[in-house]
Amino acid sequence: MRWMLPSQLLTIMGVILLPLVLVGLMMGPVWIAPAEVLRAFGEHFGASPSSAGAQEGLILFAIRLPRVILAGLVGICLAVCGTAMQGLFRNPLADPSLIGVSSGASAGASLMIVLGGGALLQGGQAAGLSVVALGAFAGGFLAVVLVYRLATSAIGTSVATMLLAGIAISALAGALNSLFMFLADDEMLRRISLWQMGSLDAANWPRVWIAGLAVAMLLMLLPREANALNALLLGESEARHLGIAVDAVKRKLILLTAMAIGVSVAVAGTISFVGLIVPHIVRLLIGPDHRYLIPASAMAGAILLILADAAARVVVAPAELPAGILTALLGTPFFLSLLAQKRRVEVG
């Protein structure tokens, strides 16, 4: 039933990751040979500087390296939060958008684009984040807080109510989003739709630091709840009987997810399917134990998004595809085949 041990999967992915980063650095409108990449790294980190290949160096360190790192970080955020939500909702088909974060972020971003128009987009920047990104973060976070508040009463937080509240708030945010699009002019419309497709083309070092901070918090705090997540899969009452402080765990998971997904949406737009697919695949490979599922999903998410982003830069070169389109294009058939397989197992 299980394909491999967690240690095997982690080793394989560890071996893949470094060459993949190299590939990510090579690919793009300007092709940089592997030897060039390595040489540029040597120069950058102390070896004898030379003026040869200065343009490649600039492309590598100002554009491609932050972009590859950001892709990895966003992949980690999406996959790890997906794992947490699937555990919390005890449903392998859950993903972070269930609690309203994606649609909230879209509405926030659209509002900022419509309000600010072109001027804000070019001018308004804070810590490397555009006003649109800040609007997305605020919108996503606000939506999650609303969903959480709606589902929390004196006797605790109901996961079922949270699911319904998530659907309702998503619908509301979707309506607001449509309203902003209705009010927008053609230029704004194009920006809104491009933003919603999700892309890493706005990567820069400040964004890398922000996403890095979010990932550091996520990976420091979430693995501590691995045992609690395992116990929660039995059901909330059973988790309580096993000594888990269920409501505190829920609050922590929701807040961490809102923070991390909010940041990832702010820096890269809405990238679909990573949060749903990655934990699902990893669970098929190594089983549902969250002590291994969380780190393995983190690595798999990073790998998938680095790969999708590298492909996004070359498939329609010299233009580039939003990475969100690629993850959905690759993710949907894969997901459907998983569903079909599951049906066969259940029938047969």
Place this chain on the structure above:
Amino acid sequence: MSLSARNLSLNLSDTALLDDVGLDVLPGQIITVLGPNGAGKTTLLRVLAGELQPDSGNVSLNNRKLAEWTPRQRARILAVLPQHSLLNFPFTAAEVVMLGRTPHDSGLVHDREIVAQALKAVDGDYLAGRVYTQLSGGEKQRVHLARVLAQIWAPCPEGERFLLLDEPTSSFDLAHQQLTLDVVRNLAMQGVGILMVVHDLNLAARCADHMILMQCGRLAIAGAPAEVLQRDIIARVFQVDATIGTHPLTGTPLVIT
């Protein structure tokens, strides 16, 4: 040291789910709770487990109020086997049993040993590597029985251990009903206090030291099986005309309907 309830009352929109219920589960004692559907058996179990708060009255575990225990400490000495489980993820049976060790810090090697023994105790060693979601209903229930066994496997500094079971035999065949009773008796001999909701009167009579018969949220009668299983009492509580005999081997009351 005991698991004790005093004057428990719980109302849900004007319906009394529990009405002034009190009981003591003593270490090594097996109490069975009987009653028609909707009599409040499961509610009582959930209040005793700290899952539901009573409107009035209180539950104490080893002389401390239930709420004064940290969840983790409490879980080391009080385990609950629910009627159904929602688990829908492909853990192996051994991993599910291992979840029972969540509140303990006894180390992986020791825990593995306990998991193997707990599975063996429920006649489930052959299940260890199988995927839980592909097991039959009875096998799943046995895995959960092994899980709660693993949870309260050994004596603890927190005090006497207690196990609450909600219809543990409902999905078992005859052999495994018998096995469950043996497991429960064995636990009681080790000093674990047991409270068990059971539907089958004869099964309840065979293993109980003490019986509680519930009706409409109240204790209709409590006592030794021979005192509780009387023709007039069964007629009053269950509205069934029964004949009471004696089990030819064990000497316990036998209810024939």
